[in-house]
Amino acid sequence: MAAIAPPEPTTAHGAADGRNLHGRMMALTFITPISLRRDIWLKVLMWHARHFKMIKKHIVKFPFMYFLRWAILHDLPYNGPPQEKERLRYRYLFFQADFDGPWEEYVDAFAYVIPMDLKVVWGVGPAYPAPPPATTLRKYIARNNFANGHFYCGYPDCSAGTVLSVVDLKRRFEPFAKRAPSLTPEAFQREWREFVTAVQKDL
Amino acid sequence: MTRVPELAEARRGPMGDAPGLVSALTVWTPIIPGHLEALERELDSLPNGDGSPAARIETTHLFRWLLVPQLVHQGPPMKPDGLRNQYLVFTAAFDGSPEEYVEAVRTRLAAECDAIWGHCIGYPGAANGEAFTRYLNHNRLPNSLFLSTFPDASVAEIRAGVELKRRLVEFAVAAQAMDAEELQRTFCETFA
Numbered sequence: 346m347a348a349i350a351p352p353e354p355t356t357a358h359g360a361a362d363g364r365n366l367h368g369r370m371m372a373l374t375f376i377t378p379i380s381l382r383r384d385i386w387l388k389v390l391m392w393h394a395r396h397f398k399m400i401k402k403h404i405v406k407f408p409f410m411y412f413l414r415w416a417i418l419h420d421l422p423y424n425g426p427p428q429e430k431e432r433l434r435y436r437y438l439f440f441q442a443d444f445d446g447p448w449e450e451y452v453d454a455f456a457y458v459i460p461m462d463l464k465v466v467w468g469v470g471p472a473y474p475a476p477p478p479a480t481t482l483r484k485y486i487a488r489n490n491f492a493n494g495h496f497y498c499g500y501p502d503c504s505a506g507t508v509l510s511v512v513d514l515k516r517r518f519e520p521f522a523k524r525a526p527s528l529t530p531e532a533f534q535r536e537w538r539e540f541v542t543a544v545q546k547d548l
Numbered sequence: 549m550t551r552v553p554e555l556a557e558a559r560r561g562p563m564g565d566a567p568g569l570v571s572a573l574t575v576w577t578p579i580i581p582g583h584l585e586a587l588e589r590e591l592d593s594l595p596n597g598d599g600s601p602a603a604r605i606e607t608t609h610l611f612r613w614l615l616v617p618q619l620v621h622q623g624p625p626m627k628p629d630g631l632r633n634q635y636l637v638f639t640a641a642f643d644g645s646p647e648e649y650v651e652a653v654r655t656r657l658a659a660e661c662d663a664i665w666g667h668c669i670g671y672p673g674a675a676n677g678e679a680f681t682r683y684l685n686h687n688r689l690p691n692s693l694f695l696s697t698f699p700d701a702s703v704a705e706i707r708a709g710v711e712l713k714r715r716l717v718e719f720a721v722a723a724q725a726m727d728a729e730e731l732q733r734t735f736c737e738t739f740a
Contacts, residue, residue: 357620367596372612374637376619378626391693405697412610412641414572414694421576421635422687424670428578429632437619439574439689441639443610473622489620494591494636497602497611499703503710511709512701518712522739530728537731541720548717 357491365493366447368501370411373442374491376418378435383468384417387438390465391415404462409451411443411505415466438467445504448486452479514547569702570609572694573640573649576616577668577687578633584617587636587667591615594660601660605652607643607703613664614639636668638684641694643702647681654680715739 357376365372379387394400404413418437423430444451455463456476463482467473474481500508521540525533541548579587591613594601602611617634642649654661658674665671665683672679698706719738723731 497600
């Protein structure tokens, strides 16, 4: 059976539809070609990222990020006919990121703060704009971002910063609340004031 | 007739799918030729927000279905390349193990699974638990790296934190006029 997919589009499916937002959370999905050499490099890099906390922390350093995922696509599972076995010339990097609000707001941060990080992962693959400047990266993302058919987030009204903040608040509150009944009123009042001062940034 | 090879183990890499409490799934399933538009209509018809079927699984951080009819050609010097099939991609981030989550998807989203994955080659239906799990595992793409800014926070903890913040702000405002005894008593009554 002949291939059914349309040949070589230059824009990702639904890229202009804007269906990637639920509440505050914005999704980004990229599938971009990489060379065999970069595939090996990425496997080494990601192994280190999985095993070393310092690298993980470096990657998720922006407070507007929720989740990041990378997968390398070089073949796809075969389920029998009418599926055709894939024969891809390139390997592809599948990348998904979830941000707090529209990605357009963060392009400058990516282009000017972490251009080397981007280069380490995406290298100088075909048509990769290698920022700065941010303008070319903005166009590249807009063109390569696949739209979601359906998108759901379990806490749509929380920014990534809010998530960190409320979790921290809850973890500080629980031991204090547990101790509260056993304190004298004066000691409780003193500890309450200390607690409120300590968590003020989270309230 | 379509078939799914018998694979006991998921195609996954070590650790890449689970950075902490939160795990991740990425599944690529081939769309039956000619079904892309019908599938797109089906996805469009799903309610969004709190009405989303994914909201029925309380451990869901993120849930998405997206369509990849073809890869994007990046222009020269990229040589011509492309997929021979169109794909439905399912990705999710959730608390707990992938096995538990797949079972939750199968049982709590059975109608939606059949309506959506029913357009995919080899889909066995949600009624057959073993075949459903085997199908998703077989078509699973291992994540090379999955990271979260808050890898040890569950959905329940995040939601409880939001509610606690609201109650604490209310209490802190009311507590300003209380003496020590009333403060402690009201606190214990409010947060017992």
